[in-house]
Amino acid sequence: MKESVCLYPGSFDPVTLGHMDVIRRAAKIFDRVVVGVLHNPEKQGLFSVEQRVKMLREACKTIPQAEVIAYGGLLAQLTKEQGITVVIRGLRGVSDLESETAMARINGQLNPGLETLFLPADPAFREISASMVRQLLAFGADLAPYVPRAVIKEINKSFPNKHQKTRED
Secondary structure (H helix, E strand, C coil): CCCCEEEEEECCCCCCHHHHHHHHHHHHHCCEEEEEEEECCCCCCCCCHHHHHHHHHHHCCCCCCEEEEEEECCHHHHHHHHCCCEEEEEECCHHHHHHHHHHHHHHHHHCCCCEEEEEECCHHHCCCCHHHHHHHHHCCCCCCCCCCHHHHHHHHHHCHHHCCCCCCC
């Protein structure tokens, strides 16, 4: 029987509990979940691609189906190279649906046969976004309710003046 594989792409700057929920749910559906951390040279992130990959690998330690990779370029090209035919996208609301549907259509045109599976956000995580987390960090707020422990550890190393609480996932 052929292994079922999906790609969950994103910038994950930083990874949130909402992202982790999507990864866990995808791992219940697929044999392997490739979490693709996008390197976009046109954007300056809070964390480097290497840091984001490290945080995700740490956060995914309890999800044996998850594999974290970094990539640059088009998602459709990555799926062709990896032989992946399903992309997972989390949806927090109607605006996500509109933008993600457009991207799914373009990716399907660039890689015919590529399907996008939308997973609606768990209500507990619907309001969490990486940009919201970055704003909270800028103002020194406690991030423990929004991000995995691996992110807290990296924040404490990278931004020692922000002193985040640690918590167990």
